[in-house]
Amino acid sequence: MSGSKKKVLVVGGGIAGLTSALELSKTGYIDVEILEKSSFLGGHAIQFACKATDRCVNCGACMVEEKLKQTVENPNIHVYSRSRIRKITKSEKFSIDIIIEPEFIDSKMCTGCGVCLAACPFEGSVIRGFSKNNIPLYTICEESCLYFKDKSCAKCQKLCPQGAINLDALESCHTSEVDAIIAATGFQPYNPVSKPYGYGLFDNVITNLELERILREKSTAARPSDGKTPRNIAFIQCVGSRDAGLNHLWCSKVCCASALRMANLIKMRQPDTQITFFYIDVQTFGKNFQAFYDGIPKTMRPIRAIPGDIYPTRDDRLQLTYFDGAKSQSVDEAFDLVVLSIGLIPGQDNLDLAGLLNLEILETGFLSPVEKGASGICNGIFTAGTVEGPMSIPETIAHATDVSWTAIKYLSEKDIKATQPAAQI
Amino acid sequence: MISRIRKGVSLTKRTLIIGNSYCALTAAKDLCNNGIDVILAVRNGGCDLPVPSDSENRKRTSIEVLLKTELVSCTGTVGNFEIILNRNGEKVTRTTASMIIAEDHVSKSNFSSYDLKPSSAVLSLSEVADHLVNDSADSKKIFAKGRKVVFLSGLHQESHPVIVEKIMRSSLILQSEFNVQTYILTGNLKVAGNGLESLYQKSKESGAIYLKFADSMPDIRQKENGKTCIAYRDEITGHQFELTPAVTIVDETIFTSDYFGVLADILSLDRDREGFLQTENVHRFNVYTNRKGIFAAGSSRAIQSRVDQKIDASCAAIANLQLLNGDSIETKDTAQINTGKCVRCLTCYRICPYRAITIDINPQVIRQACEGCGICLAECPRHAISIKDFDKSYIFKISSKHIHKNKVKKKAPYIVAFCCSRSANQAMELAHSMGSKLPEGFTSFEMPCAGSVSVEHILAAFQKGADGILILACHAGNCHSQYGNIYAQRRAELLKDILKDMGFEKERLAVHTLASNMGKEFETVVTSFEKRISALGAIMPSARIDREKHDITR
Numbered sequence: 014m015s016g017s018k019k020k021v022l023v024v025g026g027g028i029a030g031l032t033s034a035l036e037l038s039k040t041g042y043i044d045v046e047i048l049e050k051s052s053f054l055g056g057h058a059i060q061f062a063c064k065a066t067d068r069c070v071n072c073g074a075c076m077v078e079e080k081l082k083q084t085v086e087n088p089n090i091h092v093y094s095r096s097r098i099r100k101i102t103k104s105e106k107f108s109i110d111i112i113i114e115p116e117f118i119d120s121k122m123c124t125g126c127g128v129c130l131a132a133c134p135f136e137g138s139v140i141r142g143f144s145k146n147n148i149p150l151y152t153i154c155e156e157s158c159l160y161f162k163d164k165s166c167a168k169c170q171k172l173c174p175q176g177a178i179n180l181d182a183l184e185s186c187h188t189s190e191v192d193a194i195i196a197a198t199g200f201q202p203y204n205p206v207s208k209p210y211g212y213g214l215f216d217n218v219i220t221n222l223e224l225e226r227i228l229r230e231k232s233t234a235a236r237p238s239d240g241k242t243p244r245n246i247a248f249i250q251c252v253g254s255r256d257a258g259l260n261h262l263w264c265s266k267v268c269c270a271s272a273l274r275m276a277n278l279i280k281m282r283q284p285d286t287q288i289t290f291f292y293i294d295v296q297t298f299g300k301n302f303q304a305f306y307d308g309i310p311k312t313m314r315p316i317r318a319i320p321g322d323i324y325p326t327r328d329d330r331l332q333l334t335y336f337d338g339a340k341s342q343s344v345d346e347a348f349d350l351v352v353l354s355i356g357l358i359p360g361q362d363n364l365d366l367a368g369l370l371n372l373e374i375l376e377t378g379f380l381s382p383v384e385k386g387a388s389g390i391c392n393g394i395f396t397a398g399t400v401e402g403p404m405s406i407p408e409t410i411a412h413a414t415d416v417s418w419t420a421i422k423y424l425s426e427k428d429i430k431a432t433q434p435a436a437q438i
Numbered sequence: 439m440i441s442r443i444r445k446g447v448s449l450t451k452r453t454l455i456i457g458n459s460y461c462a463l464t465a466a467k468d469l470c471n472n473g474i475d476v477i478l479a480v481r482n483g484g485c486d487l488p489v490p491s492d493s494e495n496r497k498r499t500s501i502e503v504l505l506k507t508e509l510v511s512c513t514g515t516v517g518n519f520e521i522i523l524n525r526n527g528e529k530v531t532r533t534t535a536s537m538i539i540a541e542d543h544v545s546k547s548n549f550s551s552y553d554l555k556p557s558s559a560v561l562s563l564s565e566v567a568d569h570l571v572n573d574s575a576d577s578k579k580i581f582a583k584g585r586k587v588v589f590l591s592g593l594h595q596e597s598h599p600v601i602v603e604k605i606m607r608s609s610l611i612l613q614s615e616f617n618v619q620t621y622i623l624t625g626n627l628k629v630a631g632n633g634l635e636s637l638y639q640k641s642k643e644s645g646a647i648y649l650k651f652a653d654s655m656p657d658i659r660q661k662e663n664g665k666t667c668i669a670y671r672d673e674i675t676g677h678q679f680e681l682t683p684a685v686t687i688v689d690e691t692i693f694t695s696d697y698f699g700v701l702a703d704i705l706s707l708d709r710d711r712e713g714f715l716q717t718e719n720v721h722r723f724n725v726y727t728n729r730k731g732i733f734a735a736g737s738s739r740a741i742q743s744r745v746d747q748k749i750d751a752s753c754a755a756i757a758n759l760q761l762l763n764g765d766s767i768e769t770k771d772t773a774q775i776n777t778g779k780c781v782r783c784l785t786c787y788r789i790c791p792y793r794a795i796t797i798d799i800n801p802q803v804i805r806q807a808c809e810g811c812g813i814c815l816a817e818c819p820r821h822a823i824s825i826k827d828f829d830k831s832y833i834f835k836i837s838s839k840h841i842h843k844n845k846v847k848k849k850a851p852y853i854v855a856f857c858c859s860r861s862a863n864q865a866m867e868l869a870h871s872m873g874s875k876l877p878e879g880f881t882s883f884e885m886p887c888a889g890s891v892s893v894e895h896i897l898a899a900f901q902k903g904a905d906g907i908l909i910l911a912c913h914a915g916n917c918h919s920q921y922g923n924i925y926a927q928r929r930a931e932l933l934k935d936i937l938k939d940m941g942f943e944k945e946r947l948a949v950h951t952l953a954s955n956m957g958k959e960f961e962t963v964v965t966s967f968e969k970r971i972s973a974l975g976a977i978m979p980s981a982r983i984d985r986e987k988h989d990i991t992r
Contacts, residue, residue, distance in 0.1 A: 039760050063953035069720065069916035075953045076720050078864060125871050144955075145864075145871035230872075232958045255635050262636040264629040294650070296599075296630035300718045300740060301711045303596050317652035339653040341676035377636075402632060411724045411749050418468075418752035425472075 019043045019424050022109060022191040024366070026092065027056020028406055029197035029398020029413040031080040036417035038089040043424070046189055047084070048111060049094045050362075052152035053142040055081050056199055058406055060143050062228035064274035066281045071299050072274055073406030080410075081146045093187070094120075095152075101194075101369055107393065109189045115182035122177035123149035129169035129178060135159055139169060143229075153180070192427070193393040193420050196366055196380065197413065200357040200399040203253030203261075210249065210353055211323045217331060218323070221248075221271050221354045234279050234286070236350055238329060243349035245287035246279065247333060248272045249320060254356030254403075255293060261356060263377055266403040268354035270298035273309065275352075280312040288313035289348070291320055291335060298405065323351065357403040370394050377402065382416075393427075395420050451475060451762050454521060454534040456509060456701065458485045460744060461736025462540035464751035465758075470499045472759060477532055479507040479523055481541075481697060504530065508697070512704050515796070515804045516731025516761070535762055536731040537705070538754045539715055540747075541697060543737040545601075545690040551594045552688060557664030560686045563589075567604050570611050581616040585684040588668060591624040592689065593655060599631030600743050601689055606634070606641045608687070613644040620646045621681060623656055623668070631743060658686075692741045705732055706793045708920060714739050721918040724753040728791055728920055730807050733757055771826045771886075772808035773815060775801055779822035786814040786823060791919045811919040812890025816929065821894065828890060850879030851905035851971045855964065856891040859884050860918055861954050862910030868957030876961065877968040879905075888912065888949075889922025896933060896947065906946045906971035908964070913951045923951060943974050 021037050023030045026049035034045040053059070059081060061074040084090055095114035102108045118129070129151055133139040138158040142150045159166040160180045170178040202222055205212040212218045216238035219227075227234060236243050250272060254265040269292070276288045290313050295306065309315055320333040330347040337344045359378035360366075367374050372394065373381035379402045382395065397416040398409045452475040455466050466476045466487060478485065478501060485503050506526040514520045516536060523530040547562035554560050561580075569577040581587065589605050591597055602624075609620040622641075627650065629635045642648065649656075649670065656670035668681040694713035702709050708717045708728045716722050716739035725733040735754040736747040775786070777800050787795040794807035795814070815823045857863040863884045869876065885891055888911030899907050909930055911923035927949050934944035950963045 036756060041763075061955070063913075063956050063959075065913040065916065065951070065953060068914035069718075069912070069953070071718050071720055071915070073720055073723070075861070075916070075955050076723060078868075078954045079860075082864070127873050130873075141872070145867045150871055229955065230958060232956075232962065255629070257639065262639055263633075264631075264635045266630040269630070294626040294629065295596075296626070297596055297628050298630070300714070304711070306596050315652075317650070336674070338673035341674065407720075407723055411746075411753055414724060414756060415749040415752035418756045421756070422468075422472075 017042070017428065019193075020189070020191045021045050021193045021195060021420060021424075022107070022189060023047045023195045023197055024098070025049065025056070025197035025199055025398075025400070026051075026054035026094070027197065027199045027398065027409075028058045028077050028080065029056075029199065029400070029409050030195070031055070031077070031084050032410050032413035033195045033197055033397050033417045033420075034090050035080060035083055035087065036414050037420065038087055040421060043089075043421070045090045046191065047090060047092045048096045048098065049092065050097060050198075052094055052140070053144075053147040054084065054092060054094065055144060055147065057202070057222065059147075060222070060229060061225045062232075062275075062278070064228075064271075064278045066277050070274050070277075071407075072270065073410070076406065076410065078144055078146070081144055085146050085148055098369060099186075106190045106192055107194055109191060109194075111187045111189060113185045113187060115184050117153040117178060117180055117182050118149045118151055119175075119177040119179070120149045122175045123151065124175055124177075125150035126174065127151070128172050128174060129153075132168040132172045134166060134168065149177070153178075192424055193395065194370065195395045195397050195416060195420060196370060196372070196400055197397040198360050198362055198366060198400050200403065201360050203356040203358045205252050205353050205355050208252055208353070209322055210252070210320075210351065211325075211331070212353060215323070215325055215331060215351075217243075217329075217349065218351045218353065221268060221275070221352055224275055224352050225271070228275065228278065233282050234350065241349075242283060243286060245289065245348050246276075246350045246352060247289045247291060247320075247331075247348040248276060248352045248354060249333075250290070250292040250354045251319065252353040252355050253358060256356075261358065261377075263356075263403060264296065265354075265356040266296065266408075267298075267357065267405045269296040270405065272352065272354045273305075276313050289346075290315045291318055291333075293317070293319060357399060360400060363400070366400075372396065375402075393423060395423075450518065450533060450535040452477065452532075452534045453758055453762070454479060454519070454532065454537045456537065456539045457481075457541040457736075457738065458483055459540050459542040459736050459747065461738075461742075461747035461751045461754075462538070463487055464748055465538055465540060465735065465754045466501055468751065468755040469758060470501050472755070473499060474758070474762060475499050476501045477534060478503045479509065480505050481508050482506075509701060509704055515794070515807045516729075517806050519731070536733070536758055538725075538733045538735055538758060539701060539705075539738045540734075540736045540751070540754070541695065541701070541738045543692050543714075543741065544695045545692050547688050547690050548590075548595070549688055552590055552658055554658065554660050554666065554686070554688060555664075557660075559663070559665040559684065560660065560688065562688055563601070563604055563608070563690050566687050567608050570608055577616070580685060581612055581618050582684075583617045585618045586681065587612055587618050587620045587685045587687065588666070588681060588683040589620060589622045589624075589687045590658070590689055591622055592628065593623060593625050593651060595691060596626060597624075597628050597689060598692060598741050599628040599634055600692065600741055602628040603631060603634055603637065603743070605687075605689060606637050609646045610637070610641045610644055613641070613646050618684075621683070622646060622648045623670070624648060624650055625652070632745060698738070705729065707732065707734070708791075716740070717920065718915055719918075719920065720916060725750060725757055729793055730809070731761060771810045771828075772805045773803045773810065773812065773823050773825050775803055776822045776824065779820045781820055781822075783819060785817050785819060789817055789921070789925075790814055791921055809919065811887040811922055812885070813887060813919055813922055813925055816890050816892035816895075817925065825886065825890070828886065850877060851968060851976065852879045852903055853877060853881070853906050853908065853964070853968055853971060854899040854902075854904040855880065855882040855908040855910055856885050856888065856895065856899075857882050857910045858888045858912055858917075858922070859886055861912040861916070861956075862888075862952045862960065864954035865910075865952045865956045865960040868955065869960045872957045874957060874961040876964055880964060880968065887917065887919050887922035888926035889917070889919055889924075891926055891929070893929060893933060896930075900946075900977065903977070905974070905977045906948070906967060908967055909947075909949045910960075910963070911949060911951050913953060916951075916953065942977060945970055945974065946977065 037043040058077040099110040130139045318335045320335040322334045324332045397413040458480040510522040666686045715734040725735045735750040917923045930949045
């Protein structure tokens with residue numbers, strides 16, 4: 014398993030990308046470059062809350078934190094954030110043109126003190142990352158920052174004690190020569206605006222990902238409209254998954270676990286909250302699921318139905334209409350907060366990525382791990398994690414490890430082919 | 439002994455794989471192709487291991503297959519396990535650097551949970567699936583055209599996608615090839631597997647009827663001729679219906695075999711509540727166990743589909759290679775036993791979660807297996823164990839500096855937190871970067887594990903003038919050392935009583951659990967603890983004066 018130094022490009026810095034990068038670099042002879050579109054590594058999962066109640070519930074969110082820490086501390090992994098691929102050419106190696114958006118905050122100089130955020134007069138212009146291992150911890154949003162509108166404000170740049178901010182920084186380019194590419198660009202959350210639940214219309218209809226972030230930041234659930242503690246919360250499952258109308262013929266696999274764990278956590282921290290869980294089928298997750306499932310009726314009211322409609326009430330609550338199977342009739346009921354468990358759907362870059370890497374797109378819109386017309390022969394391009402379909406955090410870690418192993422085998426095969434041409438027939 | 443182990447590490451590149459599951463065979467082939475000798479010990483059944491071709495076997499490795507072979511004993515440690523096997527009555531000894539356990543689980547039909555007896559009209563799922571796959575002549579007879587066939591799925595017990603996939607595939611074949619009408623009576627339909635929702639749609643399109651039950655359950659009775667009669671209430675219309683199928687197919691539950699228990703005993707492996715050889719602990723992702731060099735993969739660690747098993751084989755192969763090809767398998771700062779102080783009480787041997795203590799003449803730490811958690815250090819009644827930088831003097835050094843700073847602002851109580859390096863310490867750093875303000879008199883010590891916080895540490899901190907002490911551990915089930923947080927809790931309870939006897943409030947010592955991503959909660963825990971201690975006042979008003987004097991004299 015030894016050989017000359019190799020280099021692999023990992024596209025995407027979520028949990029799949031981080032896992033792949035770490036596993037590859039552990040060989041000792043593979044250097045890794047991670048290319049991340051956003052300003053922060055860690056993907057969706059770095060924004061998740063710990064959902065432990067009296068004991069750990071094995072959601073794996075803390076493992077993302079650990080992998081991120083290991084990644085930023087690893088000298089053999091180089092990260093390009095705010096970057097995208099312009100062009101890939103393949104000869105002996107892959108030659109990749111990378112465009113790096115201007116780095117307004119210097120990652121080496123920033124200490125994460127937060128003076129820029131405090132100084133910024135326009136909310137949303139300086140954005141903080143999610144973990145202390147997001148380096149730099151802050152980023153500047155060009156769309157809302159006044160400097161990019163009319164140069165009327167450069168407070169952050171003036172006040173930064175490290176002199177780490179340069180609002181005139183320019184876009185840069187870089188060309189990487191790599192031996193293999195792992196596409197780990199992940200999923201995108203389904204946007205539920207087209208569903209009849211008033212998302213985007215009513216403040217107190219939120220997604221499960223938003224609830225994860227609220228719990229991580231504030232540690233308790235609150236209504237976005239007035240900041241009050243909700244007395245009763247409805248979780249609606251399968252919004253955008255298992256939906257023949259949308260042609261989303263897949264179960265997103267993670268939402269039952271996420272919703273039920275969050276519901277239990279809220280119930281523990283805010284015991285007076287009533288929780289109703291609307292579902293089609295509760296999916297098995299984790300070990301010892303039977304015991305977990307048996308405990309559910311103690312903390313919440315599970316109803317096997319998906320509400321059909323939502324109306325705001327006069328006292329700023331939300332009325333849901335659903336079919337009650339036990340009574341065989343439809344029922345109206347009001348809630349303070351409605352949480353939509355939105356599905357995992359194919360990433361918005363899948364089409365571009367498939368074009369760049371010559372990969373097949375599955376019927377579902379997720380990427381096939383096999384190259385177009387390659388009949389299963391691997392050409393140094395791999396896919397890892399939820400770019401292939403919905404996966405939980407533990408499943409993504411396992412999948413990305415598996416893909417790294419395939420990539421390592423590919424690189425050593427290539428080495429042998431290169432050194433012993435005579436032995437190959 | 440230690441020198442012998444070290445020598446062993448550089449010599450053996452051999453791995454024992456236990457089992458003949460798909461996962462076991464895949465891992466065996468992968469390792470063999472990558473420079474590792476493999477011994478494959480198979481207890482039941484044969485082994486269709488593809489013989490590595492010459493080109494595949496270019497690294498001159500070997501696979502030794504031992505059939506009808508059971509593990510009998512295992513001594514030694516990672517890098518040099520000495521194992522005894524029983525091959526069909528014959529004793530076989532081998533040495534191996536590491537082990538991968540990839541035994542298959544077993545499935546058992548749920549006849550009894552539906553109160554049914556197997557008959558020609560009541561069959562088990564595996565039986566039917568085998569019939570259909572082998573296309574046996576019997577199946578044409580059993581599933582004659584136009585008959586009604588009922589599948590019972592997860593009605594009394596939660597099912598699993600692995601079982602549901604089998605049901606849906608069988609139903610699809612019966613509908614499309616045998617032209618029988620299938621009914622699937624199900625609780626929660628488990629479609630959280632790859633492609634299962636589209637398989638469900640396909641099965642419905644082929645004519646299968648799915649009847650789901652939540653609030654009511656079907657009433658299933660077996661008649662004297664062995665056939666069943668099923669009465670149920672339709673939840674949408676509220677009407678009663680009755681089904682009298684020609685064949686009823688009963689689903690299965692997946693279990694761990696007795697051999698899992700045998701292996702766990704011999705290898706000192708922690709098991710989960712269902713008997714699999716890996717606890718529910720995120721630090722064991724993907725294939726790790728509580729013992730270094732022993733991996734649990736595939737169906738040995740959880741219920742897994744074939745795809746999962748292939749993934750696990752890779753995970754085991756890569757983890758195994760990282761271990762055997764690594765420069766050093768030793769942890770940087772391991773525990774050390776001072777033989778002068780040790781009275782051989784064997785507390786360390788008993789409690790080490792990694793089985794890293796060996797008894798030669800004296801107990802010794804196996805450096806390869808020790809993870810440096812320090813639980814032994816805190817539990818040792820003779821204070822004979824040390825880990826670099828984590829003895830009591832570490833606190834003395836830092837805290838005197840802190841007290842000096844704190845003394846200037848006399849009002850703030852002096853709070854000391856012992857933070858687990860994996861969880862609370864990370865949470866603290868997260869809290870800092872998210873702009874949380876921690877109390878003025880707060881100071882923290884990073885510990886390898888909450889279990890390493892000894893009575894000595896706590897008393898030393900009180901002696902240095904701490905008004906309140908927090909031990910911040912991982913959540914139950916999340917401790918890398920499995921029991922570290924439990925030891926911490928237990929020790930604190932004990933100490934609280936002692937504090938009370940000494941005339942101090944026991945609220946001055948508290949244990950809380952946190953995870954690395956709980957920055958906000960870290961702040962909440964520390965501030966509310968500080969408030970409680972503030973209310974109690976200084977631990978001893980005179981102590982503070984003593985402290986000041988002490989600092990002045992320095």
